[in-house]
Amino acid sequence: MGPRLKVIDNAPASSIAKDGRRNxxxxxxxxxxxxxxxxxVFAVLIGIYLATPFIQxxxxxxxxxxxxxxxxxxxxxxxxxxxxxxxxFLVTGVGFGLIFLTTLFGRVWCGYACPQTVFLEGVYRRVExxxxxxxxxxxxxxxxxxxxDKIWRKTVKLAIFAAISVxxxxxxxxxxVSFPSMWTMVTSPPNENLEAFVWTTAFAGVTFFxxxxxxxxxxxxxxxxxxxxxxxxxRDTFNVAYDVKRGEPRGKAKEEGVGxxxxxxxxxxxxxxxxxxxxxxxxxxxxxxxxxxxxxxxMDKLGRPRGLIRYDSPNGLEGKKRRFLRPRVWVYGAFGxxxxxxxxxxxxxxxxxxxHILRTAGAVFVVSDEAVRNPVRFHVVNKRDEPIVxxxxxxxxxxxERDPVIEEIRLAPxxxxxxxxxxxxxxxxxxxxxxxxxxxxxEGERANVEIPVLGPVxxx
Numbered sequence: 001m002g003p004r005l006k007v008i009d010n011a012p013a014s015s016i017a018k019d020g021r022r023n024x025x026x027x028x029x030x031x032x033x034x035x036x037x038x039x040x041v042f043a044v045l046i047g048i049y050l051a052t053p054f055i056q057x058x059x060x061x062x063x064x065x066x067x068x069x070x071x072x073x074x075x076x077x078x079x080x081x082x083x084x085x086x087x088x089f090l091v092t093g094v095g096f097g098l099i100f101l102t103t104l105f106g107r108v109w110c111g112y113a114c115p116q117t118v119f120l121e122g123v124y125r126r127v128e129x130x131x132x133x134x135x136x137x138x139x140x141x142x143x144x145x146x147x148x149d150k151i152w153r154k155t156v157k158l159a160i161f162a163a164i165s166v167x168x169x170x171x172x173x174x175x176x177v178s179f180p181s182m183w184t185m186v187t188s189p190p191n192e193n194l195e196a197f198v199w200t201t202a203f204a205g206v207t208f209f210x211x212x213x214x215x216x217x218x219x220x221x222x223x224x225x226x227x228x229x230x231x232x233x234x235r236d237t238f239n240v241a242y243d244v245k246r247g248e249p250r251g252k253a254k255e256e257g258v259g260x261x262x263x264x265x266x267x268x269x270x271x272x273x274x275x276x277x278x279x280x281x282x283x284x285x286x287x288x289x290x291x292x293x294x295x296x297x298x299m300d301k302l303g304r305p306r307g308l309i310r311y312d313s314p315n316g317l318e319g320k321k322r323r324f325l326r327p328r329v330w331v332y333g334a335f336g337x338x339x340x341x342x343x344x345x346x347x348x349x350x351x352x353x354x355x356h357i358l359r360t361a362g363a364v365f366v367v368s369d370e371a372v373r374n375p376v377r378f379h380v381v382n383k384r385d386e387p388i389v390x391x392x393x394x395x396x397x398x399x400x401e402r403d404p405v406i407e408e409i410r411l412a413p414x415x416x417x418x419x420x421x422x423x424x425x426x427x428x429x430x431x432x433x434x435x436x437x438x439x440x441x442x443e444g445e446r447a448n449v450e451i452p453v454l455g456p457v458x459x460x
Contacts, residue, residue, distance in 0.1 A: 014284065015216055015274040024142075025216060025274040027125070028135040028266075032293025041112050042122030049115075053174035053182075060385065065176050071414055077347070078385050080414070082354055086346055093339025100332040102232045104324070105311070106239035106281075110225065111288035116210075116218050119168070121272060121288075124161060124211040131157040135269065161212045162204075169204035216273045219286060226283050235314040236323045240287050242267075242278045242309050243317055253302055260308050266298055267291035267309060277309060353388060353411070354381040355440040355447040360420060365455045372430050372455030373403075374423040380440065382411035388442055395437040399429035400453055409440070423453050430455050 015025050055062040057076040064073040070081040079086070098109060110117060132138045132153050141150050173196060174182040190197040210218060219226055233239070242261075251258025261278070268276045270291060273284040277291045295309040316322045360375040367373075382388050390409045394402065403422040411417060423436050434453040439446055 015220065022217070023274060025272065026135045026138050026142075027272045027274075027290070028269040028294075029129065030270040030290050030294045030297075032296055034289035035293050038112055038288065039122070042118050045113060045115075045118050046122060050171055053171060054179050058385075061174075061178055063175055064178055066178075067176055069414065073385075078352075078383055078414075080381065080383050082381060083350065083383070086343055086350075089339045089343035089346065091339075093336050093341075093343055096332050096336030096339060099232055100329065100336050102229060103234070103237060103329050103332055105287075106233060106237050107226065107229060107285065107287035110219065110286035114286075116223070117272075117286060117288065120211055120215060123164060125272075127160050127164070128157055131160070158212060162208055165204045165208040165211070168207055169200045172203055173200050216284075219273065220284055226286075229283075234326075234328065236326060238311045238313050238316075239281050240277060240285060240289055240292060240309065241281065241312045241314070241317055243307070243312075244278075245317070247278070247308050260299070260302075260304050262298070262302070264298055266294045270294040350383075351445050351447060352383045353390065353440075353442070353445070353447065354383070355379070355390070355449055357436070357438065357449040357451045358418075359451070367427075367456060369427070371427060372425045372453070374436075374451075374453055374455070375420065376423055376436070376451060377418045377420040378406075378409065378438075378440070378449070379416070379418055380409055380411060381416045382414060385413045387412050390440045390442055393439040393441065395439060396423075397434050397436075397453075399425055400434055400436050401425070423451075425453055425455065430457055432457060 015023050017023050052063050053061050060073040060076070060078070062073075062075055064071075066072065072079040072083075101109060128138070132141065141153070144150065170182060170186065173185075177185065177196065185193040185196050247259045247261035249258050250261045250263040253262050265276075267278065268274070268291075270293075271277070272288060272290065273286060275282050275284045277285065289311070292309050292311070296306040299306050299308060313322055356379045358377055358379055360377055362375070365372055365374045378392075380390060388411050390411065392406050392408060401424045403424050406419060406421055409417070409419055425434060430453075435450050436453055437448070437450040439448050441447070
């Protein structure tokens with residue numbers, strides 16, 4: 001058995017070394033108020049992710065994005081590709097809502113609700129701690145030789161990671177094909193559903209690579225949100241912060257003339273991105289508050305007040321007046337609320353069917369000895385998950401007739417149809433400005449369509 005390796009904890013506080021190489025982060029275990037809150041939030045969000053495809057609302061999954069048929073079922077409401085414009089207002093509202101939250105509380109989204117954090121800290125790292133032990137044990141084992149203990153632990157950990165990644169990928173697939181279809185695909189040979197098999201395998205592979213190796217580098221290299229925080233925050237934004245006035249100069253607990261920080265580096269050891277929060281707000285900080293819980297533990301042991309590291313604003317740390325509500329907060333909040341309100345109103349007033357009247361391809365009108373004919377067609381779309389019957393009411397100008405006369409149109413669930421007919425006007429009745437107008441309705445829901453009648457005026 002080789003010599004016991006000593007864990008050296010004086011490496012640069014970052015997951016990226018000065019020469020660009022990767023410093024693998026092994027955060028230590030921590031307990032405290034914010035850690036407990038995060039665990040509850042993680043459990044709720046993971047539960048929602050796993051349960052949503054299986055919960056039925058109105059006979060459909062609560063969230064079912066049926067891209068293949070361009071049908072989308074959300075919380076009991078059904079949408080089709082024609083409703084995609086609603087996404088703009090929804091994304092606008094959510095986007096400005098996130099900016100609004102960032103302006104007030106910094107990267108609280110990253111630390112508590114971002115899927116990257118939720119699954120990394122709430123699932124994968126918990127498995128890693130269970131299999132490989134605490135921080136010091138993991139570091140010693142990684143620094144040591146490849147013996148039986150190291151090999152079996154790494155193998156078991158990666159096998160569990162792979163199984164979790166495959167499971168998460170199949171749940172993700174269920175959002176797009178529904179759980180019954182997903183189960184049929186799983187129990188069938190891969191070549192019968194090759195496209196779904198390839199996408200699920202790729203998603204599982206990316207998930208495994210991300211949470212087994214890439215980890216916090218997603219936040220630092222790929223995600224643009226952290227890089228934008230400097231333009232979304234100001235000196236009144238609450239972030240995880242170190243009280244320099246109280247903590248400096250650092251020194252031993254019993255040493256006189258020093259601050260409250262005893263330079264134990266506990267805040268660095270628990271950080272999931274490996275930074276030293278005492279160096280100020282950094283791009284790497286995801287606002288998880290692990291360092292707050294860790295520092296509070298140390299302060300409790302020393303009999304000193306908590307809050308050496310805490311949520312506070314730069315102005316608050318300097319003893320200046322804090323402004324919680326300020327102009328940029330009102331602006332971001334107004335834009336976010338506007339987007340959500342418009343999306344809500346547009347969704348509530350959305351007619352569950354669409355109707356248009358269009359000209360057919362080719363000649364726009366045909367002239368005979370007795371009449372002028374315009375070939376046209378109704379385009380009707382049923383957005384419901386049940387069959388409907390549309391009544392057709394003729395409100396056209398006098399002299400405009402239909403051939404054939406269409407009284408009603410029957411549509412299957414989700415069906416899109418074209419119904420062709422002729423607009424017929426006698427030659428002597430033809431005049432400029434004639435229009436064909438129709439109302440298509442069902443159970444109080446109405447859609448008005450119209451089109452001009454084209455043709456020569458009078459007899460030649």
